[in-house]
Amino acid sequence: MDYRLLEIVACPVCKGKLNYDKDKQELICKIDRLAYPIKDGIPVMLEPEARRMTMEEVESCRSQS
Structure with a gap:
């Protein structure tokens, strides 16, 4: 995952910041509680x-930030 991409992508629902979960290969929107998959290195930004x-997952992400 190119970390520069995180600077420009946003949650398609709320337009908020996304966090990268390297272990699960997901982009996380804490506001909407959505995890967007990354398939073959490409974020799938479809709700x-x-x-x-x-x-519990959201709280876990917040404690890691």
């Missing part, structure tokens, strides 16, 4: 493709 995160 229907995003995984809904649990509150």
Whole structure:
């Protein structure tokens, strides 16, 4: 994942900042609790493709930030 990409991509739902989860290969929107997959190095920024995160996952991401 090119970290420069994180500077320009935003959540397609709320236009907020995304965080990169290297282990799960996902871009995380903490506001909307959505995790967008990265497939073959390409972020899939479609809401229907995003995984809904649990509150526990979101809290875990917040504590890591």
